[in-house]
Amino acid sequence: MSEAGRRWLSDDVAGLVTMHGKEAVIGPVLAEGAGISLFRVPDVDTDAFGTFSREVERPGTALDAARAKIRAGFAASPATRIMVASEGAFGPHPAIPLLPFGDELVLLVDRETGFELAGRHAGPETNFAHWRARDVETALDFARRCGFPEHGVIVLGVRGEAPAPDVFCEKALEDEAALAAAAAEAIALTGAAFLETDMRSHRNPTRQESIRRAAQDLVRRLHSPCPACTRPGFDRIRRIPGLPCADCGTPTEVTTAWVLGCEGCGLEETRRIAGEPWADPGACPSCNP
Structure with missing residues (x-):
């Protein structure tokens, strides 16, 4: 990190608030x-801020x-100046x-300087x-397709068509025998079992990679100082x-420039994208309506 950037951080040690092994993913990237x-900051129950199940x-x-x-990390570790936390969101792709679609965020806050910065990675990875599932074999087939047991799967009860974790919820499933037993119990209680990939990082290697890429984005942004205030x-x-379209010149939705900005002083700068000055006619609303 540049010397100009370093003055925004009051220490070179940071706490990480996690219950699910994220220090193994984020730690090497930041180091x-x-x-x-x-x-890792101990004694912080991150499930209190929301659970995927x-x-x-x-x-x-x-x-x-x-x-x-x-905030909980700073309360649990009062001597720590810099704190890091990660959060993810999952659902359908916004366009497809x-x-x-997954969206990962890794946030760093320095309480001494008030500095806050986030790195992100979003995409279909x-x-x-x-x-x-209304029978155990269907439940096992789903789990195998998801990469179980390397990738975790949780089993919930069902109310109507929706998952009902208040009726039944089992996450500690390490093998097919345990998953079959959980699915059978959920089916006996509610008529069906709702199965879902376990999105907790320590049970999801695919998500760990997305968290790592979000941490890399945080590092990239730490090395991107504002030209005005640093x-x-x-x-x-x-x-x-x-x-513009290469055939008719009509403006398209293809990006022609980006606006870069600073969250501190508010500076904005427009930078045109270098390269081809024309858009493919396939992206043109006139040539390809």
Whole structure:
């Protein structure tokens, strides 16, 4: 990290608020890329801020949850100056509803300087999936397709067509025998078993990779100082579409420039994308309506 950027961080040691082994994923990235040593803050129940299995609903956004975890981390470790937390969200792709989509955030806060910065990774690289099963063999087939047992699967009860964790919820499933027993119990209690990939990081290697990439994005942003105030995180905040069609010149939705901005001083700078000055006619609303 540049000396200008380093003055925004009051220490080179940071706490990580996690119950699910994220220090093994985030720690090496921050150490190598930013010179920050990471330790796990003990005695913080991160499930209190929301669980993927729905026993505890997450209030607010992923950023809200990450900030809440960091506040809890500072309360549990008062001598720590820098705190890191991670939060993920999963659901259908915003443009292709049948495709799953994951959005990971890794947040760093320095309470001495007030500095806050987040790295993100979003995309379809997730194994997020769920299924309702009315027999054990169907439940086992779903689990195998999800990569179980390397990738965890949780079993919930069902109320109507919706998962009912208050009736039945089992996460500690290490082999097919345990999963079959859990599915059988859920089916006996509620008529069906709702199975879902376990999105907790220590039970989901696919998600671990997304968290690692979000941590890499945080490091990248730590090395991107504002040209005016030197605050790290000078980065893209919005795109400018309008690259003209190569055939007719009509503006398209293809990006022609990005606006970079600073969260500290508010500086904005527009940078055109280098390369082809024309858009493919296939993206043109006139040539390809």
